[in-house]
Amino acid sequence: MSTRKLIRRGRRAVGAVCIGLSLALAAAACGAGGEADQGSAPPADQTIVVGGYNYKTLDSGAASGYIGRSVQIGYDIFATLFDPPATPGGDPVPDLATGFSYSADLTTLTVDLRAGVTFHDGTPFDAEAVAFNVLRYRDNPSPASQYVQVVKDVEAVTPTQVKFTFKQPNANFISIMTFGYGAFIGSPTAIKADPAAYGLKPVGAGPFQVSSHKPGEELVLTKFDKFWDAANVTLTEIRYITTSPDAQVAYQHVVSGSVDSVQVSGSSTPPNTLTEADKNDDIAFIAGPDNSYTFLPINTYSAPFDNIDARRAVNYCTDRESIAENVQGGWANPAYVVAGPDTDYYPDGGVEGAKKIFPYPYDQAKGKALVQQLGGLSFSLINIGGQYQVVAQALAQQWTECGMQVEVKTVDGPALAEAYANGSYQMAYAPNGGLRDPSFNRTFQVPNTPQGKFGFAREHPEIPALIQAANGTSDKAELTRIWSDFFSQVNDLAVSIPVISAPNYYFQNKCLDGVNLGLFGSTFRTARLTC
C-alpha cells in the first residue's frame, strides 16, 4: 500500500541525508585534522590568531572611541621609546630611543632617539615626529591627553635628540614614554593625511604593521621587516579576531585550536572557567601580574553616601576574603588598598600587610551599629553585568546581613557612563588599575564621576599634591612613603572602597612562547611558535 512505499522513500531519504552528513563530517575531519597535530619542529608559518575585541579606533589621540584594550596592540604597532624595566624599580630599557637624561631640577628631559628608524610608511622616525605626536596628544582632547599635560614644550634639538620641558618638575615622564596612551608615536604624514583612516590603520614604527582592519571582524598585523630589531621578531602575522566576551567560549576557542591566545580578566571571569583551564594540560594557562582591582565608585555628592558613616558601614560589612575565595574561587585576592599586590609601592607584607593597615576590618557588629545609628541604609548598586553582577549580588547579600537594603541593577557601558556623569548613581561596582606604576591610575576614581572630576578635591584636598609629589621624585624610599600615605588617606574617608584584585589570565596555545604579559595585556614582539 501507499504507506509502505512512503516508508521506503522515507528510508531512502534518511539514508541519503545520513550519508551526506557523514561525508560532510568526514571531509571536515580530514580538513581539520592538521590543527590537532603538533610536531616538534618550529613551524615555518609563524602566524597566530588572537581572540580580541571590537576595536573602534587604534589611535589613542582620537577624541573618542579608544578603549583600554587597544593599548596592548599599540605596543606591537608603534613600539615605544623605552620598554618597561626588566625588574621592578629598574631602569627603562631603550627601544626606539637609546638613552635619556633629566636636568637636575627635573624640569627638562632630553631623549636620544635611535638613528635610521622609519615608520611603516617609509617616513623617518625622528625628533620632529616625536614632538608632533606629544603636542598633538597635549593639545587635543583624547585618552592620551591627560598624561602629557605636564609638557610645556617639546623641541627637536637634532633629528635624533628631543628635549621636553615641563610645567612642573616631573620624574615620571620617562614612564609615560614607556607605558601606553601617550607613549605611541605615529607617522605625522599619515596622521595629517586622514586622522579617521589613521585610527583604523595607524602607522607606527613598531615590529608589526597594520595589514588590514575590518572593525567588528578582524585586525591583521604583519611583520615590519624594516623594524630596527626585526631580526628578533619571529611571528610573521597576528590576526586579531572579534570573539565573544564570554570567557567559556573564549576558552573553548583556544582548546579547539582555532585561537592561539585569549586574555580574560580575573575579576570578571567565572571561576569555574579558570579552574577548568588550569586543569587542562592541553593549553597553557598563565596569570599576568596582579595590578588590577575592583572597587566601589561611590557618589559622595548625594545621600546616603554624603555621610561618611554610611561608607564606613559598607566597609565594615564587606567580607573581601569571602568574595575572593567563595565567589571568585580563589582566582582573586581581597583588596585593602586601591591597587593589586604586584603594583609598585604596595604596602609591605603583600595582601596581609595591606589588611593590617586597613582601617575598616570586616566587622558585622560595627557595621550594624552604624546602620542603626543612621536609621537604616538603603541604596542601589549598579554594574555592567556578567561576573560583576555575581559579585555585586554577593556584596548585597553581605550588606543585607548588616541591615542595609540594596537594589542591584545591571546597566550597559553607555548607561553606566551617563550615570557617572550626571551623578544619578549611588554606588557602582567597577574595575580599575592595570599598570604596575600607581601614578598611571591618575585619579583612582572613574574619571567622569564627581570624585574623578575633582580629583578627590572635596574629601581629599591633599591627594593631588601627593600625586604631584610622587611625580616630582625618583627616590624609591620617598616614593614608597608617598604612596603608602596615599593608600592610607584614600582608605581613611572611604571615598573609594577596594573590593578584590586579580591579574589578567591567558588561555594560550602551548606552542606559543615568549609572549610579554607585563604590560596592559599580551604583546607579541618576542613571541614565537615552537611547534
Next chain:
Amino acid sequence: VLRLIIDRLLQMFVVLLCVTALGFGLVNLLQGDVVFALLGENYTPEAAATLSAELGLDDPIWLRYLHWLADAVQGDLGTSLVTKESVAGAIWGALPPTVELLIGAQVVGLALALVATALAVRYRWADRFVTFVGLVSNSIPSFVLALLLIIVFATTLRVLPSIGWADPARAGWGENLQAMIMPSVALGFSIFPEYMRVFRSEIQEQLEQEEYVTLARMKGLSPRRVLTRHVVLNSVGGLLTLIALTTGFLIGGVVIVEEVFSIPGMGSLVFDAISNRDSTMLEGALVLIAAGVVVANLVGELVHMQVDPRLRPTARAAR
C-alpha cells in the same frame, strides 16, 4: 501576480518606515547615548559638547531621523557614528556570512525535518522520539547548543573549527563550508520541529481529507505517484510559507550564534550598533533586514502560488 508584487512592495515601504522610525527612536531613547558610548570614562561636558556637534546630535531626534531618511531615500546610508566607516560598506561586508548562515540553517532545518517526518511516518517509536527531540530543540537555548557543539566537535573530537567564519577569498570555500557546519546546525536545530510538525500534519491532512487524493486513487494512480506528484507537492506549500516566515525568526537567533562562533555578520553588526548607540549603522542594518524579511515572505508566497494553483489570484477570483 504583478499586482501582488506591487502590493507587497508598497507594504514593504510602510514596514521600512515603521521599523526605521522605531529603531531610531529606541536606540536614541536608551540610557547613555552614542556620546557616552564613545567617551566612556573619559566623558567630560566639554568633550561631549564637541563630539555632539561633530556627530550632528544637537538637533531633535525627529529632525535627525528625517535627515537620515532623506539621505537614505537617495541611497546614502551615511557613515557609522562610531567607526566612521561607510554603513553600506560595513553591511556589504557583514551580509555574506549571515546569508550563508541563514541558508545553512534552513538546509539543516529542512533536512532534519524531512528525516524526522520520514521516521515518524514509518515507526511509532520514532514518532515519539522525534516529538521528544523537537521538544528538546525548542527548549535548549541556541547559546547552550552552540557551546555544546563546540565542546563536542571542536574541542573533544577536533573535527570542526570553533570559529564559524573563514573568508572564502582568504581560506577557500572548503574551509568556509567546514566552518559554517556547526553554526548552521546550532541555528537550524531551533526551527526543525516546526518544519517537521507542519510537514507531517500537511501530509497526513492531504492523505486523509483531500478529495483529489481519493479521486487519484480511484483513477488507479499508484500510492507512490499520489504521494510524490500530488500530496508532497501540495504539502510543501505550507512548508515554503513557513520557511519564508521563519527567516525573520532566524535573524533573531543569528545574533547569539554569530557571537558564539565569532561570525562577523549582520547579527554582530546590529548588536554592536545597539551597544554603541550607533544609530546610523543600526538604521542601515534594519533597512536591509526588514526588506529582506518582506522579500523573503513575498518570494515564499509566489513560490507557494506556483506550487499550489489554488492560491493564485485567478483561482481565487474564480471561486
